[in-house]
Amino acid sequence: MVGFGAPIALQDLLVSISFLIILAIVNSMEVIASAGVGVAEKVCAFIMLISSAFMQSMSAFVAQNYGAGQITRARKALHYGIAVSFSIGVVMFLITFFHGDALAGIFSSDGEVVFAAADYLKAYAIDCLFTAIFFCYTGFYNGIGKTRFVMIQGILGAFCVRVPVSYIMSIQPEASLFHIGLATPMSSALQLILCVGFMLFLRKKGMLDDKKI
Numbered sequence: 001m002v003g004f005g006a007p008i009a010l011q012d013l014l015v016s017i018s019f020l021i022i023l024a025i026v027n028s029m030e031v032i033a034s035a036g037v038g039v040a041e042k043v044c045a046f047i048m049l050i051s052s053a054f055m056q057s058m059s060a061f062v063a064q065n066y067g068a069g070q071i072t073r074a075r076k077a078l079h080y081g082i083a084v085s086f087s088i089g090v091v092m093f094l095i096t097f098f099h100g101d102a103l104a105g106i107f108s109s110d111g112e113v114v115f116a117a118a119d120y121l122k123a124y125a126i127d128c129l130f131t132a133i134f135f136c137y138t139g140f141y142n143g144i145g146k147t148r149f150v151m152i153q154g155i156l157g158a159f160c161v162r163v164p165v166s167y168i169m170s171i172q173p174e175a176s177l178f179h180i181g182l183a184t185p186m187s188s189a190l191q192l193i194l195c196v197g198f199m200l201f202l203r204k205k206g207m208l209d210d211k212k213i
Contacts, residue, residue: 007151008142018158022166026180029170033177035108036116040177043103043117044124047092051131054085055139062143071210074143081136089132097125116177123181130188137195144208146198153194162187 023041027034058081065074096103100121104114141150165183169175202208 004145004147007147011151011154015154015158018163021163022180022183025166025170026177029175032112032116035110035113036104036177037120039104039107039113039117040100040120040124040181042107043096043100043121047096047124047128048131050088050092051085051128051135054081054132055135055142057081058136058139059142062140066144069210071144071208074140075208078136078140081139082133085132085136086129089128092128092132093125096121096128100125120177120181123178124184126182127185127188130185130192134188134192134195137192137199141195141198146202149198153191153198156194157187157191161190 023037026037058078061077062074065071065077100118101114104117104121108114108117138150138154141147162183165186166180169179169183172179199208
């Protein structure tokens with residue numbers, strides 16, 4: 001249990017630290033930008049709940065079927081989960097990208113702060129499409145016990161893409177919260193590529209075939 005759980009705990013810790021670093025980068029810009037990101041993060045906590053729920057349920061369902069040797073059934077669950085999650089992700093993308101100001105307005109009445117938050121949320125809206133898919137993959141890999149891979153792809157996405165891209169965007173002459181926010185979907189895109197690649201590797205090795213218990 002420690003062997004499975006420790007990588008997940010370490011990944012969550014380091015990913016949280018990466019977001020704190022990004023917040024520190026934004027705080028160095030101006031008060032409005034800092035407040036806008038603060039409001040946007042509150043909205044993001046809600047729009048990411050669906051993807052997180054799919055990841056948790058996928059992990060439990062896959063673990064049960066993997067333990068019973070029904071790996072084909074677990075793979076089908078992944079495919080159906082991605083289809084449903086992505087469909088909802090498209091809806092969340094449209095709402096967040098085109099109506100981010102209305103969502104931000106729930107938490108702030110300051111026009112400048114709402115505008116800044118909406119600008120940041122446009123980038124997060126793109127992330128809704130990627131997380132809807134790769135969160136399902138993450139749940140699948142957690143369910144079959146590949147938690148070390150989940151840790152590695154999470155750390156690579158956070159510290160090889162999200163943090164450096166955020167910093168590079170912040171030091172540009174006309175830096176905007178939208179450009180800084182793009183670091184998150186870029187990180188998710190890398191993680192999705194890694195997840196798909198690892199799936200192909202496991203299937204090639206015959207590690208996702210049904211087993212007789």
